[in-house]
Amino acid sequence: MPIKVYGLAMSTCTQRVTTTLAEKGLKYELVNVDFAAGEHKSPKYLEEKQPFGVIPVLIDEDGFKIYESRAICRYLEIKYKGKGTELIPSKDAAAQGLFEQAASIETGYFDPYAAPIVFERVFKKMKGLGESDEARVATLKQQLSEKLDVYDKILSKQPYLAGQEFTLADLFHLPYGTWLVKLGEGSLFESRPNVKSWWDRITSRPSWKAVQEAK
Ligand SMILES: N[C@@H](CCC(=O)N[C@@H](CS)C(=O)NCC(=O)O)C(=O)O
Incomplete structure (x- = not known):
């Protein structure tokens, strides 16, 4: 399963995550959340994706789910440390x-x-x-x-x-x-x-x- 980002290409918080993915050289699939239909406030989305009813959410290739854009970016850096740009220094x-x-x-x-x-x-x-x-x-x-x-x-x-x-x-x-x-x-x-x-x-x-x- 590819890395999936539930969000929208023009959303600021989604862009934080997709920029991090690009820096790390990671492929991903952006799954659009239908704001017009209120998908992000639906009981299913709140239960399965993001309990506060906002985007983005990332589901990693092994099925691990994480939300909050800055937390997602930090997670990606830790998980994929050796790939692409090092985005959190690890020297000391x-x-x-x-x-x-x-x-x-x-x-x-x-x-x-x-x-x-x-x-x-x-x-x-x-x-x-x-x-x-x-x-x-x-x-x-x-x-x-x-x-x-x-x-x-x-x-x-x-x-x-x-x-x-x-x-x-x-x-x-x-x-x-x-x-x-x-x-x-x-x-x-x-x-x-x-x-x-x-x-x-x-x-x-x-x-x-x-x-x-x-x-
Ligand atoms: N602290 C959250 C904020 C998420 C957030 O506010 N996302 C906006 C889009 S950038 C959203 O989903 N807004 C819809 C709403 O508030 O109903 C994060 O960084 O992920």
Whole structure:
């Protein structure tokens, strides 16, 4: 049985997983979850796939199932360590600790601002929840700007968030960061020279290009 990802090609959380699969050089089958029909909220999906009613879910070739996009990516790196790009450093405790620190930067100082901006401007309307609350967006943008000033300092000393090598901590930024650029907010990255170089480096990876082209 091939590795199966239950999700949608355009979903940000699914893209985190498919980019990781591409970096690892792993073949997979993307099984579309029918959002329009509410498949992700059906009793069968909640029971058999994801109890919180969201995507993505990965079922490995041996039948092992796991959900939560960042957990799936970490699992893939551990399970398929010797394949493709090493996405979590294994050299020593310090390197692993610095990776965890960088991963925590994404979940603590990027995602809490970037994801709700994209929600307001894109997904709110799609879900029929009304128009974007632009006052909220302005506050979130200001908060994210302050965090990215710190990113710029960190990235003035090293090319990637965990140090010298690209890791999952960088990869986790790609889906929402790319939405920000599509929404005309690219200056968040471009106005900070070290953030800009980092963003250019990570978005030019073939894995991310391939995932964006997938339908
Ligand atoms: N923490 C979860 C979040 C999953 C999530 O929110 N997925 C979105 C798509 S990116 C979803 O399924 N939304 C449908 C809904 O909320 O009903 C993860 O990282 O996997």
